Amino acid sequence: MSTQLPEVLAAESIAEWGDEFDVVVAGFGIAGGCAAVEAAARGARVLVLERAAVAGGTTALAGGHFYLGGGTAVQKATGQADSADEMYRYLMAVSRDPEPEKIRAYCDGSVEHFDWLEGLGFEFERSYFPEKAVIQPGTEGLMYTGNEKVWPYRDQAVPAPRGHKVPVPGETQGAAMVIELLVKRAAALGVEIRYETGVTNLVTDPDGAVVGVAWRKPGETGAVRAKSVVLAAGGFVMNAEMVAANVPWLSEKPFVLGTTYDDGMGIRLGVSAGADTRNMDQAFVTAPVYPPSRLLTGIVVNRNGERFVAEDSYHSRTSAFVLEQPGAAAYLIVDSEHMERPAFPLAPFIDGWETVEEMAEGLGIPYAALKSTLDSYNEHAARGEDPDFHKGAEWLEPQDRGPWGAFDLTLGKALYAGFTLGGLRTSADGEVLRDNGSPIPGLYAAGATAATLAQDGKGYASGTQLGAGSFFGRRAGANAAGRAS
Numbered sequence: 242m243s244t245q246l247p248e249v250l251a252a253e254s255i256a257e258w259g260d261e262f263d264v265v266v267a268g269f270g271i272a273g274g275c276a277a278v279e280a281a282a283r284g285a286r287v288l289v290l291e292r293a294a295v296a297g298g299t300t301a302l303a304g305g306h307f308y309l310g311g312g313t314a315v316q317k318a319t320g321q322a323d324s325a326d327e328m329y330r331y332l333m334a335v336s337r338d339p340e341p342e343k344i345r346a347y348c349d350g351s352v353e354h355f356d357w358l359e360g361l362g363f364e365f366e367r368s369y370f371p372e373k374a375v376i377q378p379g380t381e382g383l384m385y386t387g388n389e390k391v392w393p394y395r396d397q398a399v400p401a402p403r404g405h406k407v408p409v410p411g412e413t414q415g416a417a418m419v420i421e422l423l424v425k426r427a428a429a430l431g432v433e434i435r436y437e438t439g440v441t442n443l444v445t446d447p448d449g450a451v452v453g454v455a456w457r458k459p460g461e462t463g464a465v466r467a468k469s470v471v472l473a474a475g476g477f478v479m480n481a482e483m484v485a486a487n488v489p490w491l492s493e494k495p496f497v498l499g500t501t502y503d504d505g506m507g508i509r510l511g512v513s514a515g516a517d518t519r520n521m522d523q524a525f526v527t528a529p530v531y532p533p534s535r536l537l538t539g540i541v542v543n544r545n546g547e548r549f550v551a552e553d554s555y556h557s558r559t560s561a562f563v564l565e566q567p568g569a570a571a572y573l574i575v576d577s578e579h580m581e582r583p584a585f586p587l588a589p590f591i592d593g594w595e596t597v598e599e600m601a602e603g604l605g606i607p608y609a610a611l612k613s614t615l616d617s618y619n620e621h622a623a624r625g626e627d628p629d630f631h632k633g634a635e636w637l638e639p640q641d642r643g644p645w646g647a648f649d650l651t652l653g654k655a656l657y658a659g660f661t662l663g664g665l666r667t668s669a670d671g672e673v674l675r676d677n678g679s680p681i682p683g684l685y686a687a688g689a690t691a692a693t694l695a696q697d698g699k700g701y702a703s704g705t706q707l708g709a710g711s712f713f714g715r716r717a718g719a720n721a722a723g724r725a726s
């Protein structure tokens with residue numbers, strides 16, 4: 242693996258084109274599957290080249306949150322008011338460097354996209370899970386999966402839950418069900434899928450338009466001519482050199498989440514043809530401290546004894562702030578009244594102490610600073626206030642009943658895991674863009690190969706990867722088919 246760009250092949254150098262399709266899609270995860278199905282539904286002849294022996298990629302590992310809103314059937318059935326405008330306001334507010342046109346398209350198209358997903362042959366359960374958790378434990382269809390109720394966002398957009406989970410219990414692999422349905426739909430629409438066949442190069446004409454791909458499978462190489470190519474080959478979290486070059490802070494301690502072929506090949510193919518990238522230095526990295534959500538009544542402090550984030554934030558937001566603290570060290574402190582032990586503690590329990598002084602000594606935090614932080618928090622929490630970080634009222638409870646316990650959120654102690662968020666710069670239509678903003682003719686990208694909607698861990702909401710990957714995958718497929726016709 243490397244950071245090296247594949248060579249771009251000139252069309253005239255291809256001695257023999259194996260065959261010709263309207264649209265060639267690289268990769269069959271959520272983005273590639275949706276692109277292929279949408280392109281074929283519009284009458285295009287579609288070929289998917291999939292490097293693995295099966296479809297699914299990282300999507301097959303995913304729990305199955307799709308971030309959708311604006312009044313989906315689940316939101317309506319469970320009495321959760323939402324509108325495309327509020328969803329837009331929220332996503333604009335929470336994004337580090339928002340792309341208004343893409344966010345607008347995503348929010349305006351969200352209800353139709355929800356219906357399209359269900360049209361593949363499943364139903365999101367019409368039920369709402371009201372707890373603060375990382376993912377619904379059962380098959381509940383809807384929950385909050387972002388910072389919608391967290392300050393300052395709750396003042397910028399009316400909060401609504403938008404984390405729609407596929408009806409598969411458990412925390413992982415739910416989205417594999419959607420892949421199965423996409424494979425079936427693709428077959429019904431006449432999409433050809435060639436497995437164990439990886440795209441190795443893009444082929445361009447003298448004007449720089451992409452007109453095909455070169456591929457390799459065990460013992461064989463070849464080239465396919467195409468009117469357009471969709472890159473949907475996943476992210477780069479498994480390419481250690483690319484991670485070290487772009488997201489050095491992800492390259493050591495956090496555990497990386499992905500599959501073998503998240504080696505950045507899709508991104509490198511795009512860059513080889515002149516594409517720009519976005520957010521390559523950003524990642525979603527997290528070590529959730531909840532559930533149990535009651536722990537969020539506690540306070541998170543750094544090694545100076547200072548709070549630095551509203552503790553009711555979405556877990557990757559809290560984690561992103563922890564990683565910015567001195568020594569990437571932080572502790573969640575909870576009193577005896579509110580202490581509960583997580584079933585699977587990603588942030589390990591350190592110890593319990595009878596007094597704040599002993600706790601300060603045990604944690605290596607200056608006593609005066611810790612006492613002052615705790616006293617101030619308790620005094621305000623008793624009045625239902627948090628002037629410093631505006632933690633939501635439902636989590637404001639004084640932590641004044643010793644003994645106190647602490648969990649270790651420090652990088653290297655807590656089990657941080659994550660994946661990259663950067664990728665090719667794309668338009669709202671899925672076109673791959675150069676750094677001057679012009680599209681590369683014939684080239685589209687979606688999913689983790691493209692820069693994601695979420696942009697960074699502070700603004701991430703669970704479900705934006707599958708949500709935007711499927712939504713913009715469809716748009717890439719539709720526009721690729723349109724170009725071919």
Ligand SMILES: Cc1cc2nc3c(=O)[nH]c(=O)nc-3n(C[C@H](O)[C@H](O)[C@H](O)COP(=O)(O)OP(=O)(O)OC[C@H]3O[C@@H](n4cnc5c(N)ncnc54)[C@H](O)[C@@H]3O)c2cc1C
Pocket residue numbers: 267268269270271272273290291292293295296297298299300301302303304305306307308413438439440441473474475476498499500502503506507660687688689690703704705706707708710
């Ligand atoms: C444990 C876990 C849980 C997650 N849960 C969620 C969740 O609930 N909601 C959410 O939104 N996100 C979730 N994510 C993130 C999400 O799963 C991914 O961001 C998303 O699935 C990426 O989809 P994709 O289609 O871009 O890539 P993939 O699903 O990885 O598909 C890419 C495909 O391209 C193939 N490929 C690679 N290189 C080539 C090549 N050169 N030629 C041809 N084929 C190639 C790969 O084999 C793969 O099949 C989770 C991630 C993990 C790891």
